[in-house]
Amino acid sequence: MSETICAIATATGGALGIIRISGQEAIEIASNIFIPKNRKQSFAEMHNNYTVFGLIKDGDETLDEAMATKFQAPHSYTGEDSVEFSCHGSAYILNRVIQILVSKGCRLANPGEFTERAFLNGKMDLSQAEAVADLIASRSKVAHKVAMNQLKGGFKDRIAELRKKLLNIQSLLELELDFSDHEDLEFADRTKLISLAEEIKKEMESLIHSFTSLNTIKSGIPVAIIGNTNVGKSTLMNALLSDSRAIVSDIAGTTRDTIEEPLIINGVEFRLIDTAGIRETNDVVEKLGINKTFQVIDNSPIIIWVVSAPDILKGESSGYDKEITRIFKKEKKLIIVINKIDVLSNDESKEKAELIIKELINKIYKSDSKIEYGCKTKQVSIIMTSAKNGKGLGSLQKELSNAAHIDETAPADIIVVNERHYQALSKAVINIKSVIDGMNNHLSADLISQDLRETSFHLFSISGEITSQDVLNNIFSNFCVGK
Numbered sequence: 001m002s003e004t005i006c007a008i009a010t011a012t013g014g015a016l017g018i019i020r021i022s023g024q025e026a027i028e029i030a031s032n033i034f035i036p037k038n039r040k041q042s043f044a045e046m047h048n049n050y051t052v053f054g055l056i057k058d059g060d061e062t063l064d065e066a067m068a069t070k071f072q073a074p075h076s077y078t079g080e081d082s083v084e085f086s087c088h089g090s091a092y093i094l095n096r097v098i099q100i101l102v103s104k105g106c107r108l109a110n111p112g113e114f115t116e117r118a119f120l121n122g123k124m125d126l127s128q129a130e131a132v133a134d135l136i137a138s139r140s141k142v143a144h145k146v147a148m149n150q151l152k153g154g155f156k157d158r159i160a161e162l163r164k165k166l167l168n169i170q171s172l173l174e175l176e177l178d179f180s181d182h183e184d185l186e187f188a189d190r191t192k193l194i195s196l197a198e199e200i201k202k203e204m205e206s207l208i209h210s211f212t213s214l215n216t217i218k219s220g221i222p223v224a225i226i227g228n229t230n231v232g233k234s235t236l237m238n239a240l241l242s243d244s245r246a247i248v249s250d251i252a253g254t255t256r257d258t259i260e261e262p263l264i265i266n267g268v269e270f271r272l273i274d275t276a277g278i279r280e281t282n283d284v285v286e287k288l289g290i291n292k293t294f295q296v297i298d299n300s301p302i303i304i305w306v307v308s309a310p311d312i313l314k315g316e317s318s319g320y321d322k323e324i325t326r327i328f329k330k331e332k333k334l335i336i337v338i339n340k341i342d343v344l345s346n347d348e349s350k351e352k353a354e355l356i357i358k359e360l361i362n363k364i365y366k367s368d369s370k371i372e373y374g375c376k377t378k379q380v381s382i383i384m385t386s387a388k389n390g391k392g393l394g395s396l397q398k399e400l401s402n403a404a405h406i407d408e409t410a411p412a413d414i415i416v417v418n419e420r421h422y423q424a425l426s427k428a429v430i431n432i433k434s435v436i437d438g439m440n441n442h443l444s445a446d447l448i449s450q451d452l453r454e455t456s457f458h459l460f461s462i463s464g465e466i467t468s469q470d471v472l473n474n475i476f477s478n479f480c481v482g483k
Helices: 026-033 091-103 113-120 126-137 141-151 154-178 190-214 233-241 284-299 309-314 320-329 347-365 393-404 419-440 445-463 469-476
Strands: 005-008 016-022 034-036 050-058 061-071 082-088 221-226 259-265 268-274 302-308 333-339 380-384
Touching: 005 091, 005 113, 016 026, 016 091, 016 113, 026 034, 026 050, 026 061, 026 082, 026 091, 034 061, 050 091, 061 091, 082 091, 113 126, 113 469, 126 141, 126 154, 126 445, 126 469, 141 154, 141 268, 154 190, 154 445, 190 419, 221 233, 221 284, 233 259, 233 268, 233 302, 233 333, 233 393, 259 393, 268 393, 302 309, 302 393, 309 333, 309 347, 333 347, 333 393, 347 380, 380 393, 419 445
Parallel strands: 221 268, 221 302, 302 333, 333 380
Antiparallel strands: 005 016, 016 082, 034 050, 050 061, 061 082, 259 268
């Protein structure tokens, strides 16, 4: 890490551009090209964490008027001497400054190299470093809160607590191993050790479960919009997005492939997936689209099933029971949208259409329980809409938000959203189960200690205390340059 690195840390095209420098010669190199204005001191002589206005010069040529901030080790992001230039956002200016810095002895930074140095210099553990990338990539309020919590050390502290408990078990077992020939010594009750190991296993399984159930926070919750042809699925999607994303026409089978778009409601990102209309067809391409629709249903925890109010009143509801039975078998959250209510003549017609759908649902459930309008009885909600003129969209958005089961307090909890952490915890659970089995079967302390060490190893790998260079290269190569 002796080399001094530099990079442009902001996207092109903005009013301002930031250039970062880090390394042993960062302050000296910056002083060679930056002259503080109206000050007798050089930049190198200025106080730490001090920002000053001045000129960036290439010999006698003034390239820009800029602000420069000086950070002396270890009080910087990387833990090294660092400098940040805040320049005008001209691509020409920024690239010229980088060229000058390289000519003075800097090297262009690799993707994520500033954060990698922060990790290697002990400014953060590896899980916090990975949270930096998650924070930059966050596209919703919930994803932002989860990343911030991890960056502040919430996950790090949870792992540290688990390791502390493991160490307690291991030290007691190894004490038993070291002094096994002393018959007069009383060792720890293994029943209590088993109880503590069970507690550790339960905590790790809880973290693993959070990955399986809430990892969609990062990528968005899939929502399949399904139904027969010409019921208004694409119109509904366009209305929710306030954009003409999906092609709309009166020709049945217009949508032949899935169309996916993000929608954020109350800080939660959903992935709306418009699908091909479900009907009997001899068209080979349309059949492929319909098969894909059923794949999307299988992979989406929330289903918006769109039906046409006029079709329902005409008795044209063939195939609905087949569609809805498939959904119920998968235990999905189902939101039934009775669409096109704008063409109905009166409220009585709306009530009749809703009643027909409720009767169909009760028939499939083989239950007489009433499904009330807009409620979540048996995982079903019914919303009346006119996608064409926007009626009922607010109620639909509210129901989607309720279906996500993510409230404002959820991000305060520790949630595993990183595949590497998930894999490490999964392996640790296998080892802690072996520890529990070993103690229950009265195995010797040395055999049990080996499984305890393996459990600790996997937890150490999360924080980065035991990590290969290949793993580090893989993690930081996915960062943007300048971070």
